[in-house]
Amino acid sequence: MMVPVALLLLGLVIAVVGPRLLARTRWTEREPIVALWVWQCVVAAVLLCCALSMTLSASAAWQAVRGNVFAPAPATVVEAYALGTAGGWAATTAVVLALGGVWTAAMLSREVLRARLGRRRRRTELLVRAPLLPGEEPGTDRLVVLEGERPDAWWLPGTAPQLVITTAALRRLTKRQLDSVLAHEQGHAQARHDWLLHCSGALASGFPQVPMFAAFRDEMHRLIELAADDVASRRFGRLTTALALVELNEDRGVFGPCPVPHAHVPQRVHRLLEPESRLTPARRLGLTAAAALVPVVPLLVTFVPALRTLG
Incomplete structure (x- = not known):
């Protein structure tokens, strides 16, 4: 009955x-999509280790769970896991x-609920600042222009x-820079x-x-x-995307010596202006395949006793 312990150690x-x-x-900035x-595969592997360890521990502790989990398995497979030898720790x-x-x-539910309430509040504020014209219906316009003294642009997700x-x-950006901002969003x-933000935020807040x-x-x-910067730069060029970032953020103090919110903007601009060469397609494929194998390791650890018995 060492498989649940091995899974917990593997997850750790x-x-x-x-x-x-x-x-x-150093390749993460060069290939953010990869x-x-x-990152998702690594986190998924840890969560999978916990889920599989929980299932086997419950099978060892309670006969009813064991009967459901190992219902289609031969008796020799059940014996290989030595579920009956587990103590009260299971x-x-x-x-x-x-x-x-x-x-x-x-x-996760709380994070999603907060996001929905936040979107609903922002849409209500948006209707106040940019009321619908006669004949218009809410949500029909994909682009909304607001009166504002600060240059800003953001995407409001939802249905x-x-x-x-x-x-x-609109006054500060050129047409090409504006298209770059649209492509980014x-x-x-x-x-x-x-x-991705909801899931990562839920895990970080739930397990600080x-x-x-x-x-x-x-x-x-x-x-x-x-x-998103790469999406925009591939369509409209790195220089255009970098200049759009500068125009939208220079009034926020992000380029000053003191750390402020959005302090990652200077690094994004520097990355666009002095790009490093991308990884080769073969290496990108190799990294993608290797990451996909990480969640497979907990499955292999889980099925080792069964495979040995059946083999």
Whole structure:
């Protein structure tokens, strides 16, 4: 009955080693989309380790669970897991991990609910500042222009997504820079980056004592912006995208010596103006495939006793 313990140890190793390896690599800024995929696979592997350990621990603690989990398996496979030798720790482990799963679902639900309420509030404020004309219906306009002294643009996700831009941004940006901003925000919407932020935020807020989840949240915020920058720069050029970022953010003090919110903007501008060469297609494919194999490791550990018996 060592498989649940092995899964927990494996999850701990992945949670500790994975973020450290990713922090030391330099290719993440060059390939943010691949980096997003790798981070998701690492986190998925940790969660899968916990889920599988919970299932096996519950099977060892309660005969009813064991009968359902191992119903189609031969008796020799059940004996290979030595479920009957587990002590009282099996029930405790299963309950603790189950509570963790419930807490994770609750945090994700809370994050999604907060996002929906926030979108609803912003849409209400948007209707106040930009009321509908006679004959217009809510959500029919994908582009909304607001009167504003500060240049700004943002994407409002939802069932009827809208891009909001201020008149100051229209005055300051050239047509090509404006198209670049639109492409950037559309890149967020098409890749559904808001769901990545919801999931990473839920894990980080639900388990603040786990450093990996905090790093996951921070990296999601950084990498999705780099990925959207790449979407815009491929269509309208890196210089145009960098100038649009400067025009939209220079009044916020992000280019000063003191750290302020959105302090990652100077790094994004520098990355666009002095780009490093991308990884070769073969290496990108290799990293993608290697990351996809990480969640497979917990499955292999789980099925080793069964495979040995059947083999």
